[in-house]
Amino acid sequence: MQFTQLGLSQPLLAGLAQLGFEHATPIQASAIPVILAGEDLLASAQTGTGKTAAFALPLLQRLIETSGEQASLTSPIRAVRALILVPTRELALQVHGSLQALARFTSLRSGLVYGGVSIAAQQAELALGMDLLVATPGRLLDHLKRGSVKLDKVAYLVFDEADRMLDMGFKDEIRAVLSHLPRARQTLLFSATLDDKVQGFSRDLLKSPKRIEVDSSNSAAKDVEQRVYAVDSDRKFALLSHLIRQGSWQRVLVFSRKKVAVDKLVANLCQAGIASHAFHGDLTQGAREKVLQDFKQGELQVLVATDVAARGLDILSLDYVVNFELPYVAQDYVHRIGRTGRAGNKGVAITLFSSEDTMLLEEVEVLLDKRLPQQWLPGFEPDLTKADLFAGRNRKSAQKRRAKKRSLRKS
Incomplete structure (x- = not known):
């Protein structure tokens, strides 16, 4: 399926064209319509299948469509409307880089917070405001405790590699972060596996989610x-x-x-x-x-x-x-x-x-x-x-x- 068939706006299609992408991968073709329809999603796909764009593109599309609401806010500082939680610093950098590339021809602004680097520099960046925020749970919780960021306007929440977050013991940090988010939101959970641990965790987070399993959760990459x-x-x-x-x-x-x-x-x-x-x-x-x-x-x-x-x-x-x-x-x-x-x-x-x-x-x-x-x-x-x-x-x-x-x- 071509990206032009998925209801994406011209700025996003221009970004995809510059990256040389014309056809959606199976996870993208399956997930994008579900997310654009406002449904919660529980998805499983192996690495290298394009799952970052599978949630990034529809999130960017929905933010573009509601940009008028953001512009009408009394505060001149942009409020975070989409939060993407990831388990590691490297994945945070990767996801943020993909977001910037896909949103190149939009006016949307994204931010990035993770541990191991200066928290003061991140505070300065957060103070400028942003539409999307990519974060690791521990460092985001640090910023919330310091008052560096507010998440009361978040309408879209994404868990990327949820299985790894649980394996790394982030469950308590995640629950602490969730206490700062509105209950009325769209939640997307992506994981390489949908084992009992992940599914049990998802029950409290997702509301009547659509379920997508593009590849067998235990299969190795076919190439x-x-x-x-x-x-x-x-x-x-x-x-x-x-x-x-x-x-x-x-x-x-x-x-x-x-x-x-x-x-x-x-x-x-x-x-x-x-x-x-x-x-x-x-x-x-x-x-x-x-x-x-x-x-x-x-x-x-x-x-x-x-x-x-x-x-x-x-x-x-x-x-x-x-x-x-x-x-x-x-x-x-x-x-x-x-x-x-x-x-x-x-x-x-x-x-x-x-x-x-x-x-x-x-x-x-x-x-x-x-x-x-x-x-x-x-x-x-x-x-x-x-x-x-x-x-x-x-x-x-x-x-x-x-x-x-x-x-x-x-x-």
Whole structure:
């Protein structure tokens, strides 16, 4: 479906044209009419499917249509009419950047607040007034306590990546923010998954919402090729270095579970002459933005990240994602590999698998409802005496466990 068929005004169509967008993605084609109709929405879509524009475009359209109401306010300062809550700083920057690009030919003004940077500078920006505000819950609550911003005019509330907000423990902060909002509003909740936790959270927020699930909530991006290389744990680094050099990879995102492991891997990569940097919560916000910019511009070959830090990253032309370690939570695997294969581009996700990862890989396979066949790279074959999994003696029992878990999940 073309954007011209979705009832969007000329300024928004001009913004889309300048960005080179003509056709709506499935989530955009499904969500935009629902939001324009004033309905609450509970939506699930994977990363890279265009879900930011799916809520940004109709919000901008509705704000344009009601701009006369804003102009008639007695105060010359614009009141926040649309609030978008996101879990991380990186996602906040990404969403705000998308809003600015889409609203380029409108008179709407957007703002951004998140932690890790000067609160005074944000207070000065908020004092100028804005139509839309993108915020992380904790920093927004700080501004509300300081009186830097009022939310009593908010007519549209969006939760982006609601599942991650709950995983990061923002439930109390969110409820505190909600106490400052009008009860009469349109609420939109977007999440990669619509599990029981998300649905339970949504019941108190949404009023008779429309529900949209464009992709299976547990499916991996269809444009991502998934490979699993079996290798002994003490040879993972050697294999990673070999893959990067042999393939002449120029931009690689590598995931590890803990900050200490990330720092160790970065040190080893740099020692091997591979330009790398860590990306985790111990970095200041300014340092994280600098590292990410260097990576996007090709000054860094490898970015090694934890799951929390990397959620919300949007990197164009990212061809390779590597799971140096599988995540403890299977759903994080889907989020990780969703960093590549975005917006119709192809991508490759590689998992370095050792015998101690057996149960974690099995959980991922159950989640995806598919086997991820293992392969051996010549010169890096695992020691078959270390684990009978590679000899296949446990395969039958593993299949039974997957079938049992799949049955429980569908029941």
